[in-house]
Amino acid sequence: MFDLNTIVRPNILALQPYSSARDEYSGKQGIFLDANENPFGELNRYPDPYQSELKDKIALVYSIAPENIFIGNGSDEAIDLCLRIFCEPGKDKALTFTPTYGMYKVSAAINNIELLEIPLNAEFQIDINSAIASLKDPAIKVLFICSPNNPSGNTIEEIETMIKNFKGIVIVDEAYADFTNSSLLEKLGMYPNLVILKTLSKAWGLAAVRLGMAFGSKAIIDLFNKVKPPYNISTLNYKAAIEKLGDIQGFEKAKFLLISERERMAEALTKLPQVVKVYPSQANFLLIEVRNANRIYDYLKQNNIIVRNRNQEIPNCIRITVGTPDENKKLLTILENSTL
Template sequence: MKFNIKEMVRPHLKNIRPYQSNRDVSDKDQSIFLDANENPNGEYRLYPDSNAIKLKSALSIYTGCASAQVFLGNGSDELIDQTIRLFCEPGKDAVLILEPTFGMYRKYAEINNVEVQSVPLNNNFQIETDVFSAAVKRSIAKVLFLCSPNNPTGNCLANIEWCLESFDGIVVVDEAYIEFVPEESVVPLLSKYPNLIVLRTFSKAWGLAGLRLGYGIASEEVATCYNTVHSPYNINAVAQNIALKRLKEKAELYKGIEQTLNEKVRLQSALSDFTFVKKVYPSDTNFILVKFSDAARVYHHLNKNKISTSLRHPEIENCLRITIGNVEENNKLLQILSLYK
């Protein structure tokens, strides 16, 4: 498809040069750095590699994409914010979202004074193509955000490639939960659709939410835009080192995913037995959406017993989003629910 990224980037950002450190970090153990006014003592006294070269190389191997296609963020939240700041003029442009979905798309658009236009998903939390087409015809949006698997509904979205064909602007597919259904990834479509950007995170299957580390994959030209505007040293040394270590521990990753998926099946079955549970929705993630007769009462009952869940009512009527915990946590959840009256 014909697509010119330079026409999409905000005009004042087109000629900005990326921050560059003059250091050769590949030989830092043999070098003396007296250029950045750091403390000469301490384990983390030096600034991290501002380009995170080793981490991008490791992610290149993991994703099957070139290192130049990878860009990093302080959590994928930062990349959502960067996307809006890169492509949308405040007070003029808009983003398009399909609701219910991850709330940060709307939040960062509002922070940046960018209009949010919304298309509802159907009762199965899927895209209605005729409704979407009609919305796109009316829309001024430059960026479309798709979350697949979707948060908070838990399902993968169908028709993503159709959306790529139907929408002329930037299409961001947020794959925060893709490790739980890797066969559903749209990364193979990157070579076909230059307007596609894929976002991912280390917060879910990788178990590193406390590090705040996300990454994106796109064409080299698009990735360069992100690598140009990110804050210097936005990925700290601890995050880089731990992520590199985890990327070498794929057996542990897959073991953790298998345990979570097994627990999800058990929890879905057990929850279905409660009379006050009206529906347990299918899930492609590490959480399940559950409809109750009175979600607010169940939520407060759990909260009173020190179990935190996510109340999605009234956006999704009488629903809670429940993360799959470990065996002990899930057993406690079921025990407390058994006491609900």
């Protein structure tokens, strides 16, 4: 039986959170003389610390109750909060599977948490037997799984097996899941130790807004709200997100185009002599193995096309984000005309 209180750091359980002026009075009418705000201007008031209107929009889009939603300054804030809430610095550990999103490692280092890294297999999937054996370490409190995985692009299998065999918190990073029909969000109620991360940076096209979401049980979301800074989302970003979430038709149209372009690029790249392999992707990027990643990366950069060189993580691999049809055409033309 999962017991959340045995996972949370004792000082977090005992923490008395900061009470802002908007915690003590949440009404929208009145003469506001409580928060030491400047009374003049259009952006002079502090934002809603709990982003109620935005959560209502997200609840409709993803069919989940607002009480199960946390809004963060990018998914990176939620990643950091998971470590701060559940892991004792210098004592507890976290676990992830590599290659994967680099901020798990950075956030763990910032919080003085040892991050154990288990390599994914040749198909970028979890070796379930070795993974479950590693979970026997009682110091491991948090598990990070990115699906679809960055930088490989594939969805990860056996996630539910990992959840069922772990007594700590499982964070499933679904930053790219909007490009798939695969999400654990509908099963959130089945697993009290599950936290799902999503973002408006990818399929929704709001990377500049820096708005991430964490979905979990009300008990976990309450902890996030307890620890976060009081006004972590600006009014400008808040309003931009609400506007974007109201345009479902535009979202679906852009997503369809990106997926179509991804498949077109994958087919075209496979035919190039410089390309050894194009890995299957369910994200908005392609991981490709080439004959010389460093040379191709430099060649594209000289032609003002910037891709991501992943040679150090995955030998001779580069990651290409799906751009506009015109951008993708230019990339393919430059590679087709090269002598590399």
